[in-house]
Amino acid sequence: MTGEVQRTADGRYIVVRGRLWRASNPGLPEAKRESLVHELMDARRAVAAAKRSDDAKAEKAARARVHDAKVGLGERGPVWWADGAPDLNRHLVKNTPYAAEFET
Template structure:
């Protein structure tokens, strides 16, 4: 699968004509892959939790992963290198991670 097109400044990807914030390109590949796996696991949990009292908790997991990837929160292009590194190095629990409760 090819990567979606990016805006000229590289800050956003374009999917079906809509702009979405791009993942921080400075994240080391291994960490980016790990965070992406965690994000996808949380998204699967959201599907399972829709309409239940757990939905907001699992959506918080999605949000935490997206912040770590630089797709939410302070834009990565406005952060210092130290802030960016701290963001992606922050522990983001996977849905089955016992430290999340």
């Protein structure tokens, strides 16, 4: 990937190919964030290894680890903001209130 990641002005989402993806919770303590990112990367490597060895049981377990790490980071599960704004994860930017931020 080249260039910087585009973020919404409120920091809640990153934008990838015109789609919103929930960003990690910026309020996480750095040590906790580092630990969760490390676990996420380990889990993703475990998914790849399980797929290479065609081990469905190991793949399922590794995907559960990925999910748990993403929930811990705030990228999945309950939203980390408290103002009642809806979760627009995976929505096309153009179909959200963020559209004006990214018009070219």
